[in-house]
Amino acid sequence: MRDYDVIVAGAGPAGSMAALALARAGVQVGIFERARFPRDKVCGDVLGPMARASLGAMGLLGSVEALAHRCEGVQVVAPGGRVVPVGVAHLTLRRSVLDALLLEAAIRAGAGFEEGVEVDAPLWSGSGVARGVRCATARGVRFEARATVTILATGASSKALRKSGACLRTTPSAVAQRSIWSLPGIDPGRVVVSFEHEGGRALGWIAPLGEGAANVGCGVFLEGGVVGVELRGLFERLRGSSGAFGGALSGGRQETRFEGAPLRCGLSGARAALPGLLVAGEALGVSRPLTGEGIGEAMESGRMAAMAAIGALNTGQVEGLDAYERLLERERLAEHLGSYARAQRWMGRGWAAVPLGWWAVRGGWPLSRVEAAVGLGESKEGPGGLPGDA
Template identity: 40%
Template sequence: MTAAPTLLRSSCDVLVVGAGPSGSACAQWLAREGFDVVLVDQHNFPRDKVCGDGLIPDAHAALQRLGVYAEVQAAAQRVSHVACIGPRGGRIDVPGSLSVMPRRELDDILCRAAVRAGARLFTPVRFEAPLREGGRVVGARLKQGDAVVELRATWLVLATGAVPKALLASDVCERQQPSGVALRGYVKNDAMVGRITAMEVVWHQKLRPGYGWIFPCRDGVFNIGVGLAHSHSKMKDGRRTMQDVNLREVFAAFTECYAPAKALMDGGTLQGDLKGAPLRCSLEGAKFSEPGLLVTGEAAGSTYAFTGEGIGKAMETGLLAAEALVAGRRRQLPDAQVRADYESRIRALKPRFDLYEKANRVNEHPWLADLLIWRAKRSPAIVRRMSGVLDETSNPGHLVSLRGLTKLFLPIR
């Protein structure tokens, strides 16, 4: 996708900042409903994005709502299982509706769909600050090249991802530090095609309190990485600071403790550099709204703490923002009621995010993965519950709660 033309108009109904999954989903839905939508991003598309690239059922559901599921699936690597691998090498394959697609390709499809729906895309454009009048956001100051443009909008939607700069500029940032961090690379290794066919997630003492993954893409390319949840849990002078963990060292440990990761790296060719990125999880770290402004996607913390999966919930929260604005226009609701509607929709998701926080103890105590895998091998019911975690019909917290752990020791039925 080539860069859009220079910003000319001085106003629009909704200005969406950030053309990733959340922003593009929001922009497309609003444009479908007849809103005059301007979508801006600081990068030209297609552009790279650090991610595990895994699409689980919630992402598939959002893609279907957005009308791009078939297009994505035609280009994605379909996968039938998530392989959960414990420190002792135990493995259980959990079935699910899954696929893998590099974010460079996925985000471009979503962005183009927003444009087809009628959203006007401008890139590369940097968000500088919101415009305010009478205590309400009424647009934004944007920078395109050397030109600074003030674009007025009835609503501003921030879908700016995990980097907090835009949140800080808008006075909606409640925590600058990320919830977690990740490091990933792409490796081409044709010899591993057929050997790694599932989305493999690995827990090991050497990776604690994180995990490693290998996800198969197309054409002999694999996404390999390591993630660390609660990366900034240490407190110093009243502020959260990064744990004493070097992600590159964790990545090296992954290739040492997990034989397929070593084989992949030793016999493959790294495509580009290893790249790191912050994560904002558990719907925490930012206000969801201010007068005239909504925050959505990973800027609002839409990534799950336990799995690091965020693509599906980013799109879902972007659609929630759009739905609240559509309902507000149809019912001619005042600003405060639109914001209350959006926040209630977001907060309805919070209990599930909290359950993933509970399940995150597996990352901190990898032996729990060994126990769960050992038990799952002997109990189809537990495998079904694990599959239910993927498609959001089962509670992830129950698997590693005190009650859940107690059940693991009960006789098999």
């Protein structure tokens, strides 16, 4: 039996950021991670403004920038093929490198780390408060670990979430795939994001990684949990286009096979808090509708979960962890993700809506206000009324 103040399940950006914030505050925190590090994660490897701000807030931006490739802007391909240049800088860094860097920072700050350990389910007290977790090692050794607060940051796989009682939806919001390409001819300073197909419900991306390599992929958002578009077919249509996407791929070579993964988007599909238990990152559904990005949101929700856990440890009030929900509200995560859901609906309105929607969500403006200003009207769905919600 191991004892901690806080146990974090999962060492992705959400879990490592939560553990880093807790360890720096002097909290005894242990991370249990199913995989062995460094592990890769199927991702587009793009770090947008929110991810950079989150890294900056924790003093890690310099270390990440030293390893990352920098793109000065994005070429957004609107439905119909029109290209809209957006001058917002992004970093790209392979997840095996980024996630190891975040985890190392947490361990250096004092967090315990056990890898090859799968968290099965929370341990519940007689009064229904989570008091730690039941785990199993890769060799099948079962053990229990106690903690005053447990943070579930297990990503888009719903297995542990389902057993926690916090899961509200088992189906993903989207599925996506990526592979690494050698594209010596592309503009290394531009990410290409294409919404040419499916009116904003599908996208393709080419993210330069430096030295002629690029992360190339596509994803599709699901209608009520149903995959209406096949990813391989979508990619071939994107590749076959004569525009920015297809042009950038011509003459390139695919270096790795496509690997796919689910996404949980729009802050839907899970309860944020149960007595003694907090859910952070993609387990909570923090990835964005429209673009599928979620690293920045995962890190931010991890930091907020850490703050709520510290508050609960200080006051002894672990039953009501509503402070976390208040933080999510105060930091406007739901509003931010709701803006992406609105922008996604805009994509069906033709190319003219694309630059406006893209600028709005990148600038962090509430899209409801932009809609009112340009006379597109208020949507009946509030923020968080999202595609793929069951």
